[in-house]
Amino acid sequence: MPTNRGFCPSRKLGIWWFFPFFFSVYLSLFIIAGRNIKIVKPLFINILYTIAGEPMPDMTALLHHAVMAPSGHNTQPWKFRIKENTIFIYPEISRRLPVVDPLERELYISLGCALENLVIAAEHEGYRALVGYSFEDGAISVNLELAEGKANNDWLFNAIPIKQSTRRQYDGRPIPGADMERLASLPLEQGVSVLFVTEPEKIEGIIELVKEGNSIQMNDRDFMQELISWIRFNEAEANRYRDGLSSKAMGNPSSPRFIGKLFMKFFLNAKGQSKKDEKHIRSSSVLMVLLSENDDINSWINTGRSFERLALCATALGIKNAHINQPCEVPELKKTLQKLLSAGNMHPQLLLRLGYAESLPRSLRRPVSEVII
Structure with missing residues (x-):
């Protein structure tokens, strides 16, 4: 039967x-x-x-960490698209900086920073992140697969929400040798290297390049208009836009927008900015330069990933960082910087100072819901 x-x-x-x-x-x-x-x-x-039978990664939580990445003028020039278990990162061209960044070099460095945060967060949650580039549509794809276990990267993951560009005078303390060795030995992306500058003659040369960069940029009306358009002079503006350079994050007092613009017009100039930058550089423990073998989109993204990794490592060690990118942004000064560093054919992409200081208020970020397409 x-x-x-x-x-x-x-x-x-x-x-x-x-x-x-x-x-x-x-x-x-x-x-x-x-x-x-x-x-x-x-x-x-x-x-x-x-x-x-597989857990779905919490894409929103992962993107929450991605959008904490730094970007030029805090423009946050990114959009994300989720398709099944893949996240696509796209440049948001409407947020580009055509004056200071005409080649979109810093835009793609910013995307690299967001990508690095995303990869760190995914690996922390137990996923393997497979990264691919498609430059026809400008997309970066991150395919997530379940890994055998969570990555041992708490020290980087926990630094994501507290890392910042600290634009203030540092206290001049030297960085312990063990910490410098840890930074210097950190694996970077292909074609990217880091150089730590401590030699007095090279630091003096860099100070002069920063001053010259200020003279060129701050006497450019278009540069100043672009800069002012991204400054959030008071808390109300910062909360409304949740992007740009807030006065608090730059260590300046809040003011109504019209007063802030008048102040910048009549009191902010290359000479005063150069004096401030020189004081900040001399108070720093060491200068750091990121260089790449090539000068293309792939290299810019890899530079962003490498910088973010170094900055997170420094943050985990209690070390602050701030950009002094003028010599990398002005083409003729970039060539001079390359020679000063004896960098050969390597391309200087980012110039920073490292040291110790109290934190400043952090720049705001747009919510994840606003950057998903």
């Missing part, structure tokens, strides 16, 4: 029962979510992962 094994859809209908089943699930979610596709899609993908 044959035994009754019950009804099995797959036996009677083959695999075809899956299609109406999943369609009905998707349609139900679509109705429940008020026809909001941005809500439905991650929920449906999460169901698929559950059926497959």
Whole structure:
């Protein structure tokens, strides 16, 4: 006598029962979510992962860490798209800086910083991040696969929300040798290297290049207009836009916008800025330069990833950093910097100072919901 094994859809209908089943699930979610596709899609993908027996990565949480990355003028020039278990990062061209960054070099360095934060966060949560570039549409793809275990990178992951560019005078304390060795031995992305500058003659040369850079940039009307457009002079502006350079983060008092603009017009000049920059450089423990073998989009992204890794490591060690990028932004000064550093054919991409100081208020970031497409 044959035994009754019950009804099995797959036996009677083959695999075809899956299609109406999943369609009905998707349609139900679509109705429940008020026809909001941005809500439905991650929920449906999460169901698929559950059926497959694999946990779905919390994409929003990962992107929360990605958007904490630094960017030129805190423009946050990125957009993200989630497709199943892949996150795509796109440049947001409307947030580019055409005057100070006409080649979009610093824009792609910023994307590299966001990418590095995303990879660190994913590995911390137990996923393997496979990175790919598609420069036809400018996209960076990060495919997430379940790893055997969580990465041992707490020291980098925990530094993401507290790292900042600290634009103030440092206290001049030397960095212990063991900490310098840890920074110097940190693995960087392909084609990128780091140089720590301590020689007095080279520091003097860099100070002169920074001064010359200030003279060129701050006497350029378009440069100043672009800079002012990204300054948030008071807390209300900072909270409204959640981007740009806030007065508090730069160590300046808040003021109404019209007063701040008048102050910059009549009192901010290359001579005064150079005096301030020189004081800041001389108070620093060491200068740091990131260089790349090539000068293209791939190299800029890798520079961003490498810088962010170094900055997070420095933060974990209690070391502050701040950019002094004028010599890297003005083409003729970049060549002079290259010779000063005896860098050969390596391209200086970022110039920073390291040291110790009290933290300043942190720059705000746009919420993840505003950067997902």
